[in-house]
Amino acid sequence: MSLYYEAAALLANSDKTGGSLKSRIYRKKDLKSPPAQIVALITESSKWSAVLKDVIEKSGLLAEEKKLTPTLALLLTHDLLISKRGVAAPAGHVLKLAINRHKARLSAELTKARVKAGHATLEAFREALNNGRGAGGLQHPRWVRINTLKTNLEKELSSTFAGYEKTTDLRQVMSVPPPTKLYFLDPHIPNLLALPPRIDLSRTTAYTSGRIIFQDKASCFPAYLLDPKPEDGDVVDGCAAPGNKTTHLAAILVERAAQEGAVGSHLDVIAFERDRLRTKTLEKMIKLASADKVVSIKGASDFLNANPNAQEFENVGAILLDPSCSGTGIVGRDDALTIHLPEMNPTANGNTKSAHGKKRKRDGEEKAAAQSSVPLQLELDDSVEEESPAEDQLTERLTALATFQLRILTHAMKFPNARKITYSTCSIHFEENEDVVFQALSSPIAKQHGWRILQREEQVSGMKDWPRRGVFNVENSDITAEFTPDERKDVLEACIRCDKATEDGTMGFFVAAFSRDKDAIQKPSEKHDSVPGGDSDEEWNGFSDGDEASTRSDNSENQESEASNPKKKNKREK
Numbered sequence: 001m002s003l004y005y006e007a008a009a010l011l012a013n014s015d016k017t018g019g020s021l022k023s024r025i026y027r028k029k030d031l032k033s034p035p036a037q038i039v040a041l042i043t044e045s046s047k048w049s050a051v052l053k054d055v056i057e058k059s060g061l062l063a064e065e066k067k068l069t070p071t072l073a074l075l076l077t078h079d080l081l082i083s084k085r086g087v088a089a090p091a092g093h094v095l096k097l098a099i100n101r102h103k104a105r106l107s108a109e110l111t112k113a114r115v116k117a118g119h120a121t122l123e124a125f126r127e128a129l130n131n132g133r134g135a136g137g138l139q140h141p142r143w144v145r146i147n148t149l150k151t152n153l154e155k156e157l158s159s160t161f162a163g164y165e166k167t168t169d170l171r172q173v174m175s176v177p178p179p180t181k182l183y184f185l186d187p188h189i190p191n192l193l194a195l196p197p198r199i200d201l202s203r204t205t206a207y208t209s210g211r212i213i214f215q216d217k218a219s220c221f222p223a224y225l226l227d228p229k230p231e232d233g234d235v236v237d238g239c240a241a242p243g244n245k246t247t248h249l250a251a252i253l254v255e256r257a258a259q260e261g262a263v264g265s266h267l268d269v270i271a272f273e274r275d276r277l278r279t280k281t282l283e284k285m286i287k288l289a290s291a292d293k294v295v296s297i298k299g300a301s302d303f304l305n306a307n308p309n310a311q312e313f314e315n316v317g318a319i320l321l322d323p324s325c326s327g328t329g330i331v332g333r334d335d336a337l338t339i340h341l342p343e344m345n346p347t348a349n350g351n352t353k354s355a356h357g358k359k360r361k362r363d364g365e366e367k368a369a370a371q372s373s374v375p376l377q378l379e380l381d382d383s384v385e386e387e388s389p390a391e392d393q394l395t396e397r398l399t400a401l402a403t404f405q406l407r408i409l410t411h412a413m414k415f416p417n418a419r420k421i422t423y424s425t426c427s428i429h430f431e432e433n434e435d436v437v438f439q440a441l442s443s444p445i446a447k448q449h450g451w452r453i454l455q456r457e458e459q460v461s462g463m464k465d466w467p468r469r470g471v472f473n474v475e476n477s478d479i480t481a482e483f484t485p486d487e488r489k490d491v492l493e494a495c496i497r498c499d500k501a502t503e504d505g506t507m508g509f510f511v512a513a514f515s516r517d518k519d520a521i522q523k524p525s526e527k528h529d530s531v532p533g534g535d536s537d538e539e540w541n542g543f544s545d546g547d548e549a550s551t552r553s554d555n556s557e558n559q560e561s562e563a564s565n566p567k568k569k570n571k572r573e574k
Ligand SMILES: C[S@@+](CC[C@H](N)C(=O)[O-])C[C@H]1O[C@@H](n2cnc3c(N)ncnc32)[C@H](O)[C@@H]1O
Pocket: 219, 238, 239, 240, 241, 242, 243, 244, 245, 246, 272, 273, 274, 275, 278, 301, 302, 303, 304, 322, 323, 324, 325, 385, 386, 387, 408, 555
């Protein structure tokens, strides 16, 4: 099988295997082509795909070459016209012959596209694509967290980042052309650097050995805001994979123990991950970051099934919750790929129906081709932590997600000795963010267990200083009556937001912390010693009109329904 067939099969994911593109490639043991060559072919082709889609469609290539699928056409055209080494196949190879037959036409179409885009040479076109800029001429920076479990900032600045110049202006990092070596030391989160986006660190030993971790600034907020200390007891990460926040929690705890002279004291981060495949990634990341001495993984385990009153959790003092969300805060990243595939039957040239009007069958790619106007979205690395947005059914999905998020948050509030919780999402929606916070605070569980919001002035420095705070959407909340205007203002001031595509260089993100005072903690005699489902708390599923607040056993946010949260249903009908 040639490089092109292998790359196309991986893109089609015909094995239906999960995980990022890189993990699928490196896991596949029967590949004939070097994995690095496949990764390079796919990532480079993806950069050019919006241009080449048009070139291929206008050339009529797919109508004439029945051996070519849209994916093969894209990969081959890339190597034929863009790659300096040309098509990587022997002269008589069927694919090489097929693509070479169209070289003149394809080259002419590429020239037209280049001239139309205003570039004098192919090199200039290449450079412009490599430097793709976002709104306002600013690009999203590459955020790098120094993993203090393995190294420290000084060591990395003098090794991995030797030769990099320091700047105190984040905008500079976001606007310099590559390969400018510049770093910005973040003022809000310790041990965090921003670098120009196109600097490729993925092959450095620092990255491959886990000394540095690619983690967006906003994604560092939850662990830092939780501020775990050895004296808090065990820390739970309820939704852990791929583990960026888990390793951050572990790093903060170990650092704190060292500062307090508590080296050698028992530290435990208990990481739950419901998904079996993502558990594998989590295990890998924890090991790579050397967090395995501190983190114990509850793999393929649903946090909602953890009995808060079980003995193994009696020492849990802090909980980080970063549940599945709509992912609407995610920005285009170096570690995510968008591939525009040419259409089989573009209406423009009218000649792309099969010569004999027959339905063409190409390696099961018909479906992909039929939908090829929708770009293919792929995660390149396992370090990608969030889930893809599902724009099409957003309203329904938001309702289901918010119900699940409220449920998981109120579940965390039942851990008898917990005193701190952070709740975060990479969503920009009020429904998944402030509204969940307001509902959680108003829940019987929060009231019964004495939970309150962690006020802005109580937050760790950095988080207290962060200017973007919660927003309120009257249209989308029924909560107004529950809070006085002052209370509402305080809660919003306590909520932290990050906006995407701003000069902050963050993705869209939300985090809030909850706290409760020592005297609000239940004494052992007051504890319920039941399993989940046997506790009166368990019936709470958010505000309801008094009916159908059912106890579910599936624990899946996708299966949460309006029936279990009539408030949301009513809201939509307004
Ligand atoms: C947004 S991601 C977490 C990202 C992670 N905190 C990080 O920073 O790397 C949400 C994860 O929670 C997992 N998850 C969702 N619901 C869960 C549950 N009830 N129990 C345990 N894990 C859950 C999902 O499978 C997914 O891996």
